[in-house]
Amino acid sequence: MTPVPMVGRAAELGELVRRWSHVRSGAVTPAAVVSITGDAGVGKSRLVTSVLAALAPEPAAVLYGVARVHTPAPYDWLAAVLSGRDTHDLPVPADGLAWLAQDPHAPSERYAPGALLRLAVRTVRALVGAGPAVLVVEDLHALDPASLNLVGELAAAPDLPALILVTSRPPDAADSPELVARTLARLSGAPGAVRQHLGPLGPADVAEIVRQVHGAVPEHLAGAVCERTGGNPYWLVELLAATAGRGPQALLDEPLPGHLRPGAAPAERDCFEQSAELTAREREVLSCLAAGMSNKQMARTLDISIRTVGVHVSNLLRKTGTASRTEAALWAVRRG
Numbered sequence: 646m647t648p649v650p651m652v653g654r655a656a657e658l659g660e661l662v663r664r665w666s667h668v669r670s671g672a673v674t675p676a677a678v679v680s681i682t683g684d685a686g687v688g689k690s691r692l693v694t695s696v697l698a699a700l701a702p703e704p705a706a707v708l709y710g711v712a713r714v715h716t717p718a719p720y721d722w723l724a725a726v727l728s729g730r731d732t733h734d735l736p737v738p739a740d741g742l743a744w745l746a747q748d749p750h751a752p753s754e755r756y757a758p759g760a761l762l763r764l765a766v767r768t769v770r771a772l773v774g775a776g777p778a779v780l781v782v783e784d785l786h787a788l789d790p791a792s793l794n795l796v797g798e799l800a801a802a803p804d805l806p807a808l809i810l811v812t813s814r815p816p817d818a819a820d821s822p823e824l825v826a827r828t829l830a831r832l833s834g835a836p837g838a839v840r841q842h843l844g845p846l847g848p849a850d851v852a853e854i855v856r857q858v859h860g861a862v863p864e865h866l867a868g869a870v871c872e873r874t875g876g877n878p879y880w881l882v883e884l885l886a887a888t889a890g891r892g893p894q895a896l897l898d899e900p901l902p903g904h905l906r907p908g909a910a911p912a913e914r915d916c917f918e919q920s921a922e923l924t925a926r927e928r929e930v931l932s933c934l935a936a937g938m939s940n941k942q943m944a945r946t947l948d949i950s951i952r953t954v955g956v957h958v959s960n961l962l963r964k965t966g967t968a969s970r971t972e973a974a975l976w977a978v979r980r981g
């Protein structure tokens with residue numbers, strides 16, 4: 646199924662574009678920080694993709710990173726950003742850079758944590774250059790403590806001509822809820838920071854998405870679909886995919902996965918693993934994950950882009966109801 650065009654979220658999109666124009670005009674000297682929070686599948690990444698497409702003129706640099714390796718390792722966000730980049734010109738000592746990039750051949754002497762943090766900030770500054778840049782920190786809730794600290798530092802760093810877009814599921818979905826909650830609070834405390842909490846889509850937006858696929862449908866049908874999916878765009882997209890090629894009535898007749906059934910206990914909601922149906926590609930990605938591959942290795946093995954790997958991993962975590970790559974790998978092992 647081709648992706649449905651983005652529906653709703655106009656206010657959020659408008660605000661993000663406005664923040665960007667402030668950054669471009671040089672009106673904000675520390676970075677402009679926007680934290681986009683919300684439940685799994687509510688549309689955080691989609692909003693980020695839409696805003697990146699809407700920025701004109703394009704940012705001088707986009708630093709995009711998600712939690713990347715099998716077991717979240719220090720500076721995972723920055724390692725993801727550095728992956729595949731030519732780093733020769735960066736004004737950072739090569740051994741420090743090797744640490745930050747999680748190079749397996751990094752020298753064995755470690756840097757003191759404070760020194761490594763300063764190098765990490767310097768690296769980001771060099772990549773941003775004169776800017777204006779966009780820093781995308783996807784899935785903050787799944788990042789390692791060093792990355793969380795780095796994002797907090799960057800949010801407060803003076804003279805960083807950048808828009809920092811952070812997405813996160815609620816802290817209670819994180820491996821370290823307190824640390825994530827503290828980081829989100831730290832980000833909200835940055836001057837001029839904005840927090841966008843995405844709730845489910847409303848009935849009109851759900852109806853619009855259903856219409857994109859099925860043409861005009863009766864209002865009561867769209868309303869019932871909204872209720873069935875709780876207005877969660879991910880579940881809506883899944884339901885539309887599961888019923889593709891059938892008439893709109895199938896949207897009501899198709900049995901819902903266990904976790905979505907009315908009265909499902911919250912734990913059951915997180916446990917889609919009972920009924921997780923992975924696509925062939927997601928299964929491939931999952932077995933690479935279970936083999937301990939990094940996103941870069943997976944991209945090479947499967948011959949797809951690193952960004953696409955990131956999307957598959959994120960979908961996997963959602964479908965398997967797991968909160969981290971480690972948990973997903975364990976899930977894969979448990980289920981053979």
Ligand SMILES: Nc1ncnc2c1ncn2[C@@H]1O[C@H](COP(=O)(O)OP(=O)(O)OP(=O)(O)O)[C@@H](O)[C@H]1O
Pocket residue numbers: 648649650651652653654683684685686687688689690691692784814854878879882959960963
């Ligand atoms: N406003 C929208 N209009 C149309 N489709 C949407 C919208 N928001 C999200 N979607 C679709 O719903 C699915 C889930 O969205 P997305 O991946 O952005 O969720 P998320 O909040 O980032 O989830 P996660 O917490 O798992 O990362 C995607 O297929 C996306 O294209």
Ligand SMILES: [Mg+2]
Pocket residue numbers: 689690691812959
């Ligand atoms: Mg996402």
